[in-house]
Amino acid sequence: MVVDPKLSLDWSSDTPVSPLVERYSQIRLKQEGDSWFLVLPNQSELEGKSSWSELWQELKHYLQGREKSWQPRTSVSLLAQDQLLDVQQLQTLAEILEEAELCLETVVTTRRQTAVAAATGGYCVEQNKLSQLSLTPGLDTTTTLAEPLYFNQTVRSGIELRHEGSIIIFGDLNPGGLAIAVGDIFVWGRLRGLAHAGAKGNRKARIMALQMEFTQLRIADLVARSPKFPPKTDQSEVAFIAGSGICLAKAVDFAKTHKFSEQYGIWIDR
Amino acid sequence: MSRIIVVTSGKGGVGKTTVTSNLGAALAKLNRKVALVDADFGLRNLDLLLGLEERVVYTAIDVLAGECRLAQALVKDKRLNGLFLLPAAQNRNKESVSPEDMKKITNALAKGYDYIIIDSPAGIELGFRNAICSAQEALIITTPEIAAVRDADRVIGLLEAEGIHKIYLIVNRVKPKMVEDNKMMSVDDVLELLAIPLMGVIPDDERVIIATNKGEPLVMGDEDYIPTQAFMNIAKRLEGEKVPFIDLLSEQDNIISRLRRMFGG
């Protein structure tokens, strides 16, 4: 048996892929060797989707919850892409980074106005052509997953975590909270909000939680809503794609009982 | 050292203003000097609940505009020594106040008061930002309802992002009988989700509404009432005292406690 029938979910695969996938990562901190980069989305990615204040809010949550793997006063280069930033906005950004013991040092931009603002604000400036920017080694992660994101606090209502790799949450994912990962999602607590693993289409992605009480789960382009009367279990569970859609199984046995079939793009019994 | 505490919730109508007025009165009863700041610009009603409406002459806006001194705008409560109110303007555009303005006011108040308690408006927009910008601590008010708890969770996230980490929970309007019958979330359910320390539990009680309508915070009246005790306990806990939580179910208004009150026992 792949899944205990009690646990099978109300699922549908005809739900269109969430637009969230496209905006899975608006702002992110990356390490390349010894250097740290804060990457802003480019204008077309941000268009009409959120305001700067929302973006700053998101950055604050992100930096606070993220496991600090950097030394105090680590300097950061801002990859501002084609965004227009004024002195005030750069100042706000620098202050937010400072709270996380990061120090804004260099601004890399394709826009003259942003370069001028950065220079006025006393930062090092690199004015780059778009093409050169995308040549920066290792910054393009379309094929490989990023390092996992460790988030060390409860993901509360209104908080959205998006990451190009796997997400590990030490705490609960509350109703109204959102975690979207290109890789897997692990919740070291209760999963009560919305989790989307394999957000770029990876059907092998899994979602695991010590306690599954989700509002909605998504893996790749499949959606599972929570059943009206979810069976209560004290076991930790894992959600994955099987032949019938998204299924749940006991997490302890999963690695032994299941394997992924590349041919069918589903998890099958061993 | 004065403490600046914001009372906030996200959702409206859950009891922020009720808690602010009663907590202010309770702390004043414990001989503290308290300034209550109405940050609900445009919809002021803290003065109403305190029964001070007709004594309001100036408001925070007049202070900011330089039309009066801060001391002139503060309304002193004649019933309780040490309780003061800084009213909000009712008719002014709420956009006319900025977080910097609020900081100016609370910093000035901090020099003369033990507690500055800010009554926040509902929502998470500018009015909310104004209310929280100078706070060092926050009291989150919620009722045991899913929508209220969800909003409270959102607000806690925003406060944490603003670097406010002393955040405490007050669950208001609890109906023990309904909880017992599994028709209402229990305080434990709420706590499990919000995961912040509990500062108080207030039962749903019509006397709270009666007091509101009289313009006299419940705490100023009979000390025997359970909600009154609940408010006093919150004040004591803020003062650092360890006070056990009242078992609301066993303390329900039974005939005996009613009789006891009738005969002044």
Ligand SMILES: Nc1ncnc2c1ncn2[C@@H]1O[C@H](COP(=O)(O)OP(=O)(O)O)[C@@H](O)[C@H]1O
């Ligand atoms: N514990 C309670 N029991 C009964 N009614 C209450 C209680 N707390 C608040 N109320 C009532 O709920 C209404 C809203 O309260 P209020 O303090 O104005 O909420 P808010 O300031 O959050 O909008 C008021 O009519 C008030 O009397």
Ligand SMILES: [Mg+2]
């Ligand atoms: Mg109010």
